[in-house]
Amino acid sequence: MQGVDLHTHSNISDGTYSPELLVQAALEKGIHTLALTDHDSMDGLVLAEKVAKNQPIQIISGVEISSQWSRPSTNKSYGVHIVALNMQNLASLNLLLEEQKRIRAERAKHICDLLTPLIHIDIYPDVLSKVDGEPDRITRTHIAKTLVEKGIVARPQQAFDKYIKEGKKAYVKFDGLGLAETIEVIHQSQGFAVLAHPTRYDLSATNVRYLIELFAEYGGDAVELPPAIEPASTRQMVDRMIEQCNLKVSVGSDFHGDNMPWIRLGNIPRVKDGQVGIWESFK
Ligand code: AMP
Numbered sequence: 400m401q402g403v404d405l406h407t408h409s410n411i412s413d414g415t416y417s418p419e420l421l422v423q424a425a426l427e428k429g430i431h432t433l434a435l436t437d438h439d440s441m442d443g444l445v446l447a448e449k450v451a452k453n454q455p456i457q458i459i460s461g462v463e464i465s466s467q468w469s470r471p472s473t474n475k476s477y478g479v480h481i482v483a484l485n486m487q488n489l490a491s492l493n494l495l496l497e498e499q500k501r502i503r504a505e506r507a508k509h510i511c512d513l514l515t516p517l518i519h520i521d522i523y524p525d526v527l528s529k530v531d532g533e534p535d536r537i538t539r540t541h542i543a544k545t546l547v548e549k550g551i552v553a554r555p556q557q558a559f560d561k562y563i564k565e566g567k568k569a570y571v572k573f574d575g576l577g578l579a580e581t582i583e584v585i586h587q588s589q590g591f592a593v594l595a596h597p598t599r600y601d602l603s604a605t606n607v608r609y610l611i612e613l614f615a616e617y618g619g620d621a622v623e624l625p626p627a628i629e630p631a632s633t634r635q636m637v638d639r640m641i642e643q644c645n646l647k648v649s650v651g652s653d654f655h656g657d658n659m660p661w662i663r664l665g666n667i668p669r670v671k672d673g674q675v676g677i678w679e680s681f682k
């Protein structure tokens with residue numbers, strides 16, 4: 400599956416490349432199957448498709464949906480990202496994305512309102528200017544970058560660690576659709592549901608295994624393989640769960656352009672013998 404990248408961001412969400420530039424960069428890297436998976440938006444798809452026309456690259460429709468799940472034994476709900484791929488009819492999904500965008504816009508304002516008394520300035524106008532004045536595109540990455548620009552923190556990571564990650568004073572949960580419903584909507588649009596970066600949610604190993612089981616139980620299709628930089632034991636645990644739950648695999652770099660310069664477009668983990676790629680099911 401060399402030449403496949405099924406998880407990438409453009410500046411429609413928190414990447415820095417335009418959709419057009421992203422496709423151009425993918426072509427230069429010899430990527431032939433590319434999914435643009437912005438946070439809760441498919442607005443970049445037509446732009447990407449325009450550049451890809453008559454070029455040796457297939458653009459797979461995609462979006463990274465902010466969802467949530469919980470353990471029946473506790474009341475706590477956990478955020479989770481579901482990458483939807485290869486949708487054929489967008490009616491159901493578009494309705495969901497409209498609601499997600501509304502939640503995203505309100506949450507961004509809420510986060511900035513919580514920050515104001517902590518940092519003694521209102522950064523909302525500056526944050527909004529980063530997304531062409533479209534509040535439904537604001538991610539915490541934009542807020543973190545603004546905090547750096549204002550000299551409040553030195554690096555974006557510090558903005559998360561000090562203010563906006565879970566447990567911090569300006570954290571606001573993304574109260575999106577539940578996991579089962581999210582998978583259902585993706586299937587109504589004839590797409591595939593992929594559990595994004597299962598080991599990147601600050602969950603215990605027990606909870607990661609539980610999440611993968613729950614995802615399979617709800618009809619999810621594939622799990623993203625952890626990047627090669629993660630420990631071998633982590634990858635082995637994910638591989639075991641994929642096999643046990645009879646799930647397919649997906650591969651993506653989670654490219655964000657210059658916002659995360661250490662991530663390279665098209666840099667994807669190796670697929671193990673016996674694992675079935677979700678891309679083999681694409682029409
Ligand atoms: P949001 O969807 O608004 O919650 O923003 C989530 C995005 O923020 C993720 O896709 C990452 O790009 C980035 N992000 C989340 N957590 C962290 C973190 N702890 N450090 C740096 N970036 C993060």
Ligand code: MN
Pocket residue numbers: 408413438538540655
């Ligand atoms: Mn992101």
Ligand code: MN
Pocket residue numbers: 463480595596
């Ligand atoms: Mn994600």
Ligand code: MN
Pocket residue numbers: 406408463653
């Ligand atoms: Mn992502």
